[in-house]
Amino acid sequence: MGYVRLVDVTKKFGEVTAVNKLNLELNEGECFSMLGPSGCGKTTTLRMVAGFEDLDDGEIYVGDKIMSSKAKGYYLPPEKRNFGMVFQAFAIWPHMSVFENVAFPLRLKRLSSQEIEKRTKEALVHTNLWDDAKKSPVDLSGGGKQRVALARAMAINPGVLLLDEPLSSLDPHLREEMRFEIKDLQKAYGFTVIYVTHDQAEAMALSDRILVMKLGIVQQIDTPLKVYNEPANRFVFSFIGLSNFIQAHVTERGIKVGESGDITFKYLPDVSLGGQRDLVLASRPSEINFVSQGGVPGHVKRKAFLGEIVDYAIDVSGTEVRVQKGRRAAGLNPGDDCQLDFLHPHWYAEND
Numbered sequence: 550m551g552y553v554r555l556v557d558v559t560k561k562f563g564e565v566t567a568v569n570k571l572n573l574e575l576n577e578g579e580c581f582s583m584l585g586p587s588g589c590g591k592t593t594t595l596r597m598v599a600g601f602e603d604l605d606d607g608e609i610y611v612g613d614k615i616m617s618s619k620a621k622g623y624y625l626p627p628e629k630r631n632f633g634m635v636f637q638a639f640a641i642w643p644h645m646s647v648f649e650n651v652a653f654p655l656r657l658k659r660l661s662s663q664e665i666e667k668r669t670k671e672a673l674v675h676t677n678l679w680d681d682a683k684k685s686p687v688d689l690s691g692g693g694k695q696r697v698a699l700a701r702a703m704a705i706n707p708g709v710l711l712l713d714e715p716l717s718s719l720d721p722h723l724r725e726e727m728r729f730e731i732k733d734l735q736k737a738y739g740f741t742v743i744y745v746t747h748d749q750a751e752a753m754a755l756s757d758r759i760l761v762m763k764l765g766i767v768q769q770i771d772t773p774l775k776v777y778n779e780p781a782n783r784f785v786f787s788f789i790g791l792s793n794f795i796q797a798h799v800t801e802r803g804i805k806v807g808e809s810g811d812i813t814f815k816y817l818p819d820v821s822l823g824g825q826r827d828l829v830l831a832s833r834p835s836e837i838n839f840v841s842q843g844g845v846p847g848h849v850k851r852k853a854f855l856g857e858i859v860d861y862a863i864d865v866s867g868t869e870v871r872v873q874k875g876r877r878a879a880g881l882n883p884g885d886d887c888q889l890d891f892l893h894p895h896w897y898a899e900n901d
């Protein structure tokens with residue numbers, strides 16, 4: 550049984566169902582991400598786990614303890630849940646030193662001063678802040694401020710660490726660096742982490758598993774590799790990584806794309822999509838090859854040199870298809886005709 554369990558968790562704001570029958574089991578020590586576009590219900594879910602928001606339906610457990618249960622009319626207040634939380638905005642106290650920012654929640658818990666010293670120092674050392682302990686957090690960089698928030702969340706020895714887009718106000722370079730810091734801390738301490746982000750690269754780099762959400766509804770829960778390689782539906786395909794979608798009509802002999810004749814196609818759709826003749830072919834720009842015969846005909850519209858890769862826009866019967874090739878395999882030019890071979894196509898129903 551999972552360490553953190555959400556059972557049919559539902560939250561409505563008026564007409565909007567922010568979270569719709571969410572079921573989830575997290576293992577102890579797991580780094581779990583919730584990924585999805587803005588407004589899909591990530592923050593609401595995290596706030597319900599933390600206890601800042603009551604549920605309209607369902608239950609939340611940690612270990613064998615109930616946190617919230619609508620049916621049982623039970624609700625444990627946030628301060629009794631012992632969760633660490635870090636938000637997007639730097640929630641630091643400017644009038645306290647870095648040390649006090651981290652120590653303060655421990656003082657509220659009335660721990661002994663020795664214990665407070667010990668835990669605060671440990672958290673500050675782990676987040677590379679020990680040398681800044683006496684400074685005001687106001688004098689730290691954005692990354693430094695967010696480290697303070699992280700150290701404070703860690704110092705309480707939380708059962709679960711909840712992170713809501715903690716890196717999104719940092720610049721891209723620092724963001725990438727801190728991803729790995731968070732991952733290292735998580736491993737060192739063995740925390741169970743729920744990490745909310747709309748940044749797929751962040752989720753992929755950090756997580757044991759990812760939940761992809763759309764309009765309050767779970768689309769897929771899987772390892773990063775599976776979410777990328779075996780997207781459950783068209784939405785997940787398009788949300789993770791670069792994607793092309795091409796309308797195709799499947800015939801006895803192959804596929805038709807736009808005005809093309811039948812193209813013999815190596816990878817016809819799975820039989821489970823059987824009855825459907827009009828399908829969408831989904832593919833990654835890096836998984837399309839230029840071939841000299843037998844491919845889907847196209848016409849080079851644009852070519853952009855991006856350094857390591859060359860990015861092509863190919864017109865395929867009116868649909869623009871992106872193809873990315875290593876810079877050394879980039880012989881075609883705008884105006885050229887070409888043929889495309891799709892290496893690992895996915896097939897989805899048109900309205901999937």
Ligand SMILES: Nc1ncnc2c1ncn2[C@@H]1O[C@H](COP(=O)(O)OP(=O)(O)O)[C@@H](O)[C@H]1O
Nearest residue numbers: 562565567585586587588589590591592593594
């Ligand atoms: N306090 C609130 N009052 C009304 N609507 C809200 C409130 N909080 C969130 N919502 C709505 O719930 C949906 C999910 O929001 P949120 O959980 O913040 O999404 P995310 O964190 O994924 O961007 C959105 O449609 C949002 O407008």
Ligand SMILES: [Mg+2]
Nearest residue numbers: 588591592593
């Ligand atoms: Mg949010």
